[in-house]
Amino acid sequence: MRTLVTGGAGFLGSHLCERLLADGHEVICLDNLFTGSKRNIRHLIDLAAGPVGGANTRSVGGLACGTADFEFVRHDVVEPILLEAEWIFNLACPASPVHYQFNPVKTVKTSVMGALNMLGLAKRVKARVLQASTSEVYGDPQEHPQREEYWGHVNPIGPRACYDEGKRVAETLMMDYHRQNKVDIRIVRIFNTYGPRMAVGDGRVVSNFIVQALRGEPLTVYGDGKQTRSFCYVSDLIDGIVRLMKYEAADSHEPVNIGNTTEVTMLELVETLGQVMGRKIAVEYRPLPVNDPVRRRPDITRAQTRLGWQPRTPLREGLTRTVEFFRQSLGMT
C-alpha cells in the first residue's frame, strides 16, 4: 500500500508515518516544514537512506520499517502535486493559534487549496482520502458534548476564523467531491491531542505547561482556569485515524469525532502535571483570549460503534511520556 501523508513532518503526521510504516506501508511524507520539522522524521529518513543508526534512530525505540519505504518531499499543499498513492491523509495545516494566526490568509489557503489539491489528486488516481478536520468546526459550542450532527457555533469574521472556517470549507469540499465525483472520503474531527513532538512554543496548553514547568516558571492559566478541555494521547488518536481510514460502510464518508471524553479543567491539568513531576507547581493568571472556546468535549459514540475505538491512555501516563520527550528535547536529561 502506497500512502501519502501531507503534513507528515508535523506532530500528528510524524506519528502517523511511523504507524503506517509499522503496518507495512510505503509512505510519502509531504511537508512545507512551516510548523513541521525534519527533527520529527529524521529517524525515518535516516533509515531510508540506510542503516545509519545513531541517537535519532534509537530514540524512537527501534521502529521496524523497511529502508526504502519512507520518502520525504518538501512541498506546499497550496500547490498541486501529481503522484501515485492508494491512500491520502491530508493533515497539512498549522494547528495552533500562534501558528495559524501568523499568516491567516495563508492558513485559509492551506486548508482550502490543500483540500482541493488532495481531492483532485484522489479523484485522478482513485485514492481514498482522509481530511484531518478539527473540533474547532464546532467553534464555541452551544451543545455539550459535541455530536457530529451538531452544526457548530463559529464566528466567521473573528481572529480564529481562518482556521475554523478554513477547516469547515475543507469538509464542505470533501462532501462535495464525494457527492459530485464519488471520491472515497473520510473526515476525522480531531479534538485536543498531546504527546511527544508537540512543538515547544506552539502556544498549546499541554506543551506550554510542560515547558514552563521544566523551566521552573509559573504556569500561565488563561481566565479562571475552570474552562475544560479533553486531552487525547497521540497514539490513541493515530489509532482512531487509521481505523477510520480502514472503515468501509455506507456511512464511512461521514465525519467522526476522535478525542478523549474525560474533561479536565486547566487547574486539574496543572495538578496532574504536578503529580507527574513530583512537585507543587505555581500558576499565573491571564485574561482569556477573544473567542476562546470555554468548553469542548467529544461525543465519541460514532467512533465507538463504527470503529470500535476509544481512548486508552490515562492522562497521567501520557503526560509522563510527554514530559520525558520535552526533557530530552530541551536538553535536560
Next chain:
Amino acid sequence: MRTLVTGGAGFLGSHLCERLLADGHEVICLDNLFTGSKRNIRHLIDLAAGPVGGANTRSVGGLACGTADFEFVRHDVVEPILLEAEWIFNLACPASPVHYQFNPVKTVKTSVMGALNMLGLAKRVKARVLQASTSEVYGDPQEHPQREEYWGHVNPIGPRACYDEGKRVAETLMMDYHRQNKVDIRIVRIFNTYGPRMAVGDGRVVSNFIVQALRGEPLTVYGDGKQTRSFCYVSDLIDGIVRLMKYEAADSHEPVNIGNTTEVTMLELVETLGQVMGRKIAVEYRPLPVNDPVRRRPDITRAQTRLGWQPRTPLREGLTRTVEFFRQSLGMT
C-alpha cells in the same frame, strides 16, 4: 472613478453597473457568463460601441452613460486578473441553489478564489473592495431577526454548504486581509432581492412564481407556505451597496445587512402577486428541501444608523415592475 464589478452581467451586477455609470463612473464589468448574461448588459455595451440605439437601448429608459465608460471582460474570478481600479465590487458567484448546486466544487472555488483574487488585486492597486456576502451566512438562524453580530447556524457538510460556507470564508478572507494587510474592505450581507433581470428558471421563489403565473400554471409552494422571506427590491439593494461603499468610518469594514424587514410568508407573496396580476392564483404544495431556512429577516439597524439607508419600494410596486419585465422577457407583451 474607475470601478470594477465582478459578476457585472448578473442580476444584481447589471443593475449596479447601470447605477455606477449614472453616477459618472468608468465601469469594467467582469463576468464568466455562467449565470450572468450578455442580455443584461447589452444596452450598455451597445452604448459603449457608439449610438447604435434600437430596442435594447430604449428598453432601459435612455440611461445616461458615456459611450466609452463601459467595458465588458469575459473572465472567471477563479483566475487572477491584473487591471487598475479604485473601487472593486466582488459580486461574482452563482446565487440561487439550482445554479450553485450545479457544480458545488466550482461554487466554493468561485467564492474563495474569487475573494482571494480580488483582495490580492485590491492590495496591489490600493483599491477599496466590497464583498457581496449573503444572509445565507446566518444559515438556518436561531436568532430572529438576524443582527450582524450573530454567528449563524450553518451545516458545513450539507448540500447548501458550498454557497454558505464559501461566502463565510470569503468574509473571513476579507477580514484577514483587512487586519493583516490594511486592505480597505466593505462587506454587505444581501438578503433576498428581486426585480427585473432575475433569471427565468433560477429556482428562486419570486421568479418562479411570476413565470408560473404568467404561464397560467399553479405556483409551487414548498412546505406549508408559512415560511417567511423578506424581499428587497433591486434598486433599494443597489442603493444600499453604493452607500456602504462610500461610507468611511472606523467601523466601515464591518458587515452590514441590506434587505427588507417586512416579512412575508410564501402564501402572502402568492396573494400579492394575485393582486398585481388581477386574478386568483392556484398553488401546488411540495416537500421542503433539505436545510432550507424556514425564517429569515434582517436587523437593519446598522444600515439605518451608519448609512441612512432603508428600503423604500413596496412589494406590490416592485412586483408590478418585475412582472412587466418577465412579460417582455417571455415575449408575452
